[in-house]
Amino acid sequence: MIPTLTNLCLEYITDNIEHWQHDFSDQQIKECRYLISSFDHLPPHFFDKLASLLVQKRKLTINNLSLFVGDNLQELIVSGSPAVNDSLLRFVCKHCPNLTSVDVSNCSKLQRIEALGSMSKLFALNTTNCRLSQADADFSLIFNQCPNLVTLHLQNALLGNKSLKYLADGKA
Numbered sequence: 001m002i003p004t005l006t007n008l009c010l011e012y013i014t015d016n017i018e019h020w021q022h023d024f025s026d027q028q029i030k031e032c033r034y035l036i037s038s039f040d041h042l043p044p045h046f047f048d049k050l051a052s053l054l055v056q057k058r059k060l061t062i063n064n065l066s067l068f069v070g071d072n073l074q075e076l077i078v079s080g081s082p083a084v085n086d087s088l089l090r091f092v093c094k095h096c097p098n099l100t101s102v103d104v105s106n107c108s109k110l111q112r113i114e115a116l117g118s119m120s121k122l123f124a125l126n127t128t129n130c131r132l133s134q135a136d137a138d139f140s141l142i143f144n145q146c147p148n149l150v151t152l153h154l155q156n157a158l159l160g161n162k163s164l165k166y167l168a169d170g171k172a
Helices: 005-015 026-036 044-056 062-066 086-095 114-118 135-145 161-168
Strands: 075-077 101-103 124-126 151-153
Touching: 005 044, 044 062, 044 075, 062 086, 086 114, 114 135, 135 161
Parallel strands: 075 101, 101 124, 124 151
Antiparallel strands: none
16 A cells, blocks of 8 residues: 555654754643644644644653644544643643643553643543543543533443433533
8 A cells, every 4th residue: 555645744743743843842841832833824733633643652741742732633543542641731731722622541650640631622522541640630520511411431430429320411
């Protein structure tokens, strides 16, 4: 099968993502993300593919992600990424207001997901096999703040009475 030009370009970007940040300190990247990014004009599905490729190539970091997060990122699939932690999820939620689908399944470093409560457009969430330290509080917040949430994968989630009541009452 011959790869498409789009896929070749996405592969090239992820293989060479470090060069986009060459000579920039972490602080400069945080402060000047919009000045050094060349990705803002790409269609949303490119951002989704870039994030997935960064996970596959184990190059997902806040700095790499900061180059293309923004209004265009709608779907974040970071399943199994060892880089996903509370800080990365808060960063994504802060900078990606149009997220509709988040898959953080099998992300062993993730302990809190309360930041997802600010994602009013979120309709799908997968937290399978995440060891969330305050799952009941986090899910209660998400159930209250995400009215569009219709797909929820909770395998192996430790839910308390409050979250279970929301689910049983059909409020989630």
